[in-house]
Amino acid sequence: MNLDELEVQMSTLLFRVVSWCRTLTGRILHIMRRYILARTIPVHKVQNPSLVEYFEYQIGGTIGLIKKDAWFRYRFFGEYLQKHALLGEIQSMLCVGCRNAYEIDYFTSLGVAKVVGIDLVSVDSRIFRMDMHDMNFPDSHFDAVYAGDSFEHTYDADLLAREFVRVVVPGGLIIMSVPANEETDHVDRLFVSKADDIYDIFGSACDKVILEDDFCDDSGITRALRLIFRTRSVEA
Ligand SMILES: C[S@@+](CC[C@H](N)C(=O)[O-])C[C@H]1O[C@@H](n2cnc3c(N)ncnc32)[C@H](O)[C@@H]1O
Structure with missing residues (x-):
């Protein structure tokens, strides 16, 4: 394997690792949002799909800024x-x-x-x-x-x-x-x-x-x- 091929292979590997980390982070955040939601909102509301989406967006927006002092x-x-x-x-x-x-x-x-x-x-x-x-x-x-x-x-x-x-x-x-x-x-x-x-x-x-x-x-x-x-x- 020459140097060029090695460079391509290393870049591909790096790209895969980064995408995998992103997917994993996304899944962890999703589980966190669901967990917080389940502890906050009555069950009948969680079963309403449009409200589930609403609450997930709100919680997602908040946990990233939880230390902000406005x-x-x-x-x-x-x-x-x-x-x-x-x-x-x-x-x-x-x-x-x-x-x-x-x-x-x-x-x-x-x-x-x-x-x-x-x-x-x-x-x-x-x-x-x-x-x-x-x-x-x-x-x-x-x-x-x-x-x-x-x-x-x-x-x-x-x-x-x-x-x-x-x-x-x-x-x-x-x-x-x-x-x-x-x-x-x-x-x-x-x-x-x-x-x-x-x-x-x-x-x-x-x-x-x-x-x-x-x-x-x-x-x-x-x-x-x-x-x-x-x-x-x-x-x-
Ligand atoms: C833009 S932040 C404002 C935070 C703070 N009051 C300030 O002045 O910076 C909006 C806040 O409303 C909360 N929020 C959004 N929807 C809510 C809901 N349905 N019930 C209770 N809080 C909600 C969010 O979680 C977030 O913390």
């Missing part, structure tokens, strides 16, 4: 709540789709007595594994719901809005950021371009807008909506 999101809201003396009315807060404990620690450090989170994956005892569309909390359980870039991950926006409103006290606060004018994909599924798109989903449950902030890029296009609103105190 401080710019929660700090923006924390500073606003402090500045406008709204923190005093929040004794309990739910962080929906918190991914890890950074936002829980932050709101706790601001003096909120009870802060818990939910996500499909849990890396902290204060984070409960739950589907945000179907939470295991009683009605009117929290003074505020915080959703930092998680609402757009919905598979049913109307159902999700109803669930947010259900778990927060009437007249309580919904605090949320949502990417705007972004292409949707399997993970980020809801397209919104303006605050009214969100208010329309909440309908009459959205009572009083407290903060409506459009975060724009250099060309003036809204890239994120940052909203705080109160839910309706008494059913109309």
Whole structure:
């Protein structure tokens, strides 16, 4: 065998090893996602193929970024709540789709007595594994719901809005950021371009807008909506 043939054979072998490692990694990730899913979601939902796919995409997106600290999101809201003396009315807060404990620690450090989170994956005892569309909390359980870039991950926006409103006290606060004018994909599924798109989903449950902030890029296009609103105190 001459040197050229040896080089070709070595390259072929290397290519095969790399592809084999990729397949193996893919299979291991698939098993991990299924395992996490089975521990998180009730069996009747796991049997629904389109929801299985939905949850697998969400979990896949989250485990790769599990240590990310999106401080710019929660700090923006924390500073606003402090500045406008709204923190005093929040004794309990739910962080929906918190991914890890950074936002829980932050709101706790601001003096909120009870802060818990939910996500499909849990890396902290204060984070409960739950589907945000179907939470295991009683009605009117929290003074505020915080959703930092998680609402757009919905598979049913109307159902999700109803669930947010259900778990927060009437007249309580919904605090949320949502990417705007972004292409949707399997993970980020809801397209919104303006605050009214969100208010329309909440309908009459959205009572009083407290903060409506459009975060724009250099060309003036809204890239994120940052909203705080109160839910309706008494059913109309
Ligand atoms: C973009 S991350 C936002 C994380 C964090 N709140 C932040 O501000 O960076 C969206 C989070 O929502 C979670 N999520 C997606 N679908 C969910 C569902 N149906 N129920 C609960 N959490 C979900 C994901 O696992 C992920 O951690």
